[in-house]
Amino acid sequence: MQLSNRIVSMQASPIRKLVPIADKAKKSGKKVYHLNIGQPDIETPKVFFDALKHFDEKVLAYSSSHGDQELIQAMVDYYKKYDIEYEKSDIIITNGGSEALLFAIIAVADPEDEILVPEPFYTNYNGFSVPVGVTVKPITTSPLDGFRLPSKEALEKVITPRTRAILLSNPGNPTGVVYTREEIQLIADIAKAHDLFVIADEVYREFIYGDFEYTSFGTVKEIQDHVIIIDSISKRYSACGARIGSIASKNKALMANVMKLAQSRLCVPTIEQVGAKELYKVDPSYFKGVNDEYRKRRDLVFKLLREIPGVIVEEPKGAFYMVVKLPVDDAEKFVIWMLEEFSYKEATVMMAPAEGFYATPGLGVDEVRIAYVLNEDDLTAAMEILKLGLEAYPGKK
């Protein structure tokens, strides 16, 4: 039997494919600092676990395909705090932001259609597009100017009759970029002029470091019919393992059709929604503490990276990632070398090679994504190891 071409042509996750090599390093006795994956060390608010402990149904029944109505109401209230006006019927709960992205892509694009995505991008945008025959067309951005969007003209040049949507994360994974109001308006104008959907992945909405305004696509009134908001509790409440996300839009036809996909897979886990509902009721002051912590980490990592000779990085403004240019021949080789060959005080560092975050061949070869999801002591130790590793690496440039 032959496997499908689409599955064979899919690339393995650049974030997860090196996991076996890291496991081997750990088995050999090395400590591995994981900067490769956005798994925060912040404690999940206790209300989540409390809700689970108080779940007292005798039968663990299906939830509705739409999602738990109380959870959806909690999300409506949450959005209101950001001036995002959704009604309950505008929101469907999904298996993580992952499923929300998959649903959005299927709903707006047929095979051979195209979706524009600023690159480098969250690599799984490809993972959801390729199996359903949709092409990700990159809008190239660069670490040299902090990953700003290009001009209107440059953006419009990439649009073809098969373009159906612009997909972007803001704050950005893997870049940490936060788009300005002008950049958001630029995307809105283009979406309107070319009749495109905007799939706005805003799962890092609260992770903004600095005194500037954040603009959600949910607040750009004149294009609400175009906007699809992807959300998730994974990072927001440090609950990655819950797999609770959502897709939201004021476009009624879109949501009615997404509902068909939601019905096919029946529902999202019942108990996780009970916990998620409590998270969305957590007082916004919670984010202040988390935010301060990540800001300190960003400042620390940014400062230490800047001190390493040959490293190029601009200050990221949000999320908890940065894409860093390293003085190496090939970042994937370097990451593997760090795991297999290098250690300092019996420890090493794992990062995500960034090439897989680009759609344009050849870009990102000497870049890595660093997730600053560890405490300051660990991050300090990790940066020391990275510095020494770069000094010792045979493929240094």
Place this chain on the structure above:
Amino acid sequence: MQLSNRIVSMQASPIRKLVPIADKAKKSGKKVYHLNIGQPDIETPKVFFDALKHFDEKVLAYSSSHGDQELIQAMVDYYKKYDIEYEKSDIIITNGGSEALLFAIIAVADPEDEILVPEPFYTNYNGFSVPVGVTVKPITTSPLDGFRLPSKEALEKVITPRTRAILLSNPGNPTGVVYTREEIQLIADIAKAHDLFVIADEVYREFIYGDFEYTSFGTVKEIQDHVIIIDSISKRYSACGARIGSIASKNKALMANVMKLAQSRLCVPTIEQVGAKELYKVDPSYFKGVNDEYRKRRDLVFKLLREIPGVIVEEPKGAFYMVVKLPVDDAEKFVIWMLEEFSYKEATVMMAPAEGFYATPGLGVDEVRIAYVLNEDDLTAAMEILKLGLEAYPGKK
């Protein structure tokens, strides 16, 4: 903006689309006996909830994309009891059987490829195939002979150069059919001769009523490279709301590629897997009690249905469904009428119209699927209501 053709052409779930009408009936004060959905009333084994209550991590972290290793080991041990020899690396945990089916379909078929499915079939086989461009080609079976498979010649007539797999549920949803060893061998021979995958949805493996042998595709040694087993804890342990399923195969290339899909969506809920692991360790004697209960229910519903004039039904052998031919003009109209217009002692019955379970236009128009997932008293009351409803229905044939 236009929506994708594939999403617009998808049919709404015939099982779930009438839910709003049922909700309205309930709001008006009617009790609704739900025979429309396979939501068992059997209690979920307590070990599941106990495991959740003892979960004491502070951070709800991602699980591995592969699935929780202890859960997978518990599944390996479970399969051994049925002489199904899987190793841990042969199994990936999924978001319900639903995701396992989606992964299998994507992995074996490209757009415009075909998958053969005996009809009537679990309607969501379409729900997973249509969005990814795969065509379900029906092998028609009939309530008049208890939904037996047709001859080898008839089966081979449906195969084309684009056929990639045979997908079937055994025991069957919605038919309750259990295939004989000869029928399993027939499918195996065809798969071998035509180089097809067999996607065996065996989520009802334990739900067999009668003293005859059940043959899992996992035991047909000579075609193990062709076989993909879909499983789920939803019905097996009455844990529908957990959304824990699995895909298993001895075909290493297939599983390596399915892993790419698993990595894209990161992982399955962490806590639900902790509970599921305990379920797969439950002593097999558990199934005896559940089985006895469902057998009584089947006998009861079958007997009462046979007493209703004009109803045609053969004794189903497994799962907890039956497809019943009713003396009505249109089963969907009848189901809606029962919800909106009819009641007896302030109660009515909801069933799933069977037309959506057929791919061949025109088939199943006067059939419904009944899920006997309620206790005997409720089933007796429901059959009484159905009988009276059929007498009163204006579209009676």
